[in-house]
Amino acid sequence: MKKNLFFVAMAAAAMTFGSCSKDADVPTEPMEAGTIEFSLSPNAGITRAAGGRDLYSEEALQKVTDMKVYAFKHNGTSYVYEQVSVLNAAGTTTTEPYFTVEWAEGTASKTYVVKPKFANGAKYKFLAVGLDAGKAAYANLTLTENSTKIEEVALAIANNAAAREAFAGISAETTINTTTGTKVAIELKRVVAGVLGYFVNIPEKVDAVTVKKVAVKLYTTQSASVNLSTKAGSGEVVSSETLMSLEVPTNATVNDGKYVFNQSLPDGVVTVANSLLGGVFTLPKAAPASGAYTLCVELQDASGAMLKNWNVKIDAKQTVDSDESKKLYSLLANNLYSIGKKVQSGTTTPEQPNEPDKPADLSKDQEIVITVNPAWDAMHDMELE
Known part of the structure; x- marks a missing residue:
């Protein structure tokens, strides 16, 4: 997935905790036609200790290392899951179950640009899920294209494992603009x-x-x-x-x-x-x-x-x-x-x-x-x- 997406790191907003993302870049060019810019922010501070995050104080920290964004298209009555067709740097299109955002431990927030094949004027909501190194505690999301509604999506424990920290967030309704590009902001909060x-x-x-x-x-x-x-x-x-x-x-x-x-x-x-x-x-x-x-x-x-x-x-x-x-x-x-x-x-x-x-x-x-x-x-x- 990582090889096929046309992601460009643009900017990382400073969190209220004052931590800086090591992926923070200043944008130098306007958005390209047909692109979507995702701004992703887990609502917590960051920590860089090794492994999944354990809980030893009230400090609101996060150790997200795995970030995925899922697309849900409005079909007139609800928002249903859709795989994403992405134009990569080689000019070819691949279909993927989600956008994979390269998210290193210690990143507070990040902006990515991807060039998907969405129709102009189509309406979407986007679901972002962020997990730490303990992600094996959770099963992959169960999603059926053109069927699963965004309000039905659940994160499930795998094999009776102990829960680990997990974040999720849903964007507001987004209308795709293939001429100017489309911006999407998603704040993630713990679902645990x-x-x-x-x-x-x-x-x-x-x-x-x-x-x-x-x-x-x-x-x-x-x-x-x-x-x-x-x-x-x-x-x-x-x-x-x-x-x-x-x-x-x-x-x-x-x-x-x-x-x-x-x-x-x-x-x-x-x-x-x-x-x-x-x-x-x-x-x-x-x-x-x-x-x-x-x-x-x-x-x-x-x-x-x-x-x-x-x-x-x-x-x-x-x-x-x-x-x-x-x-x-x-x-x-x-x-x-x-x-x-x-x-x-x-x-x-x-x-x-x-x-x-x-x-x-x-x-x-x-x-x-x-x-x-x-x-x-x-x-x-x-x-x-």
């Missing part, structure tokens, strides 16, 4: 939620049974797919109620009934003493209809049996002020649900903003409250109950 767990003062025993793990669990199985238009999750990943399981290090010692240890974390991730930190991405999940809390935290023995648990209540400022809404909440796309406070991965006392680490204390009977983050659309500080 993030859940962060940060815990301190982990007891050695509960009723004489040794604690070996701290787990964060969902009230039911995780969603297996997410609709890229509505951002609603559906289906189920088998036996996926446990979002994260953090093990007490085997070399931990004990002082006054609580574990003393240093958790093994990637280079550059710093935590307060004797704490466990972890994070995961998960597809959106609707709130339970009644009964159980959406999330809970468990102390577990070596076999994973629950020794003690806390229900996780969402912060009141992001819900209707009622007990039910504080415990029965949805996990929404592009929201971060934080159990314990971790603003930046590289420090426990960030200067800006002045919000030092505050892991959830597991030596107390308390409420756990989550925060959902807005660059991220929203950040929720959660409480244990």
Whole structure:
């Protein structure tokens, strides 16, 4: 695909985070007749660490390395999927399932020009999907030409894998102008939620049974797919109620009934003493209809049996002020649900903003409250109950 597309990097707009794309070029010529200029921007900062992005703080980062743009043509009643016929530099035309945009890790935004064979005056919407190095967690989109509607497109988990970070965005309706060229802007946002767990003062025993793990669990199985238009999750990943399981290090010692240890974390991730930190991405999940809390935290023995648990209540400022809404909440796309406070991965006392680490204390009977983050659309500080 990359050899056949006539892509020209034009410009990269600076993100609000102040990061610069290493692919930023200044355009020097007007658009060529018959071209489409795609301006693509994942709505997040950038990070250049190796591999797929793991979640160790509230920082809104992205590590997109795979960017595809799909075309949906208006047929009078809806927008349906269409393969793209592209004129390449050799003057020949090839038909491809999507436009492949060369997107290197560390790119904040990018403008590309392609010369497709679209009819003048035809109306389209374009769907962009950006994945990181963990893209194998997802199946290829299922699209049938002249049949699949843009509002039906879903990104699905492959082979019950754990979800990874994923971005998507849909353009406004675009009318093709083959004389002047056509510009299309697409902002991508995460179609996954993030859940962060940060815990301190982990007891050695509960009723004489040794604690070996701290787990964060969902009230039911995780969603297996997410609709890229509505951002609603559906289906189920088998036996996926446990979002994260953090093990007490085997070399931990004990002082006054609580574990003393240093958790093994990637280079550059710093935590307060004797704490466990972890994070995961998960597809959106609707709130339970009644009964159980959406999330809970468990102390577990070596076999994973629950020794003690806390229900996780969402912060009141992001819900209707009622007990039910504080415990029965949805996990929404592009929201971060934080159990314990971790603003930046590289420090426990960030200067800006002045919000030092505050892991959830597991030596107390308390409420756990989550925060959902807005660059991220929203950040929720959660409480244990």
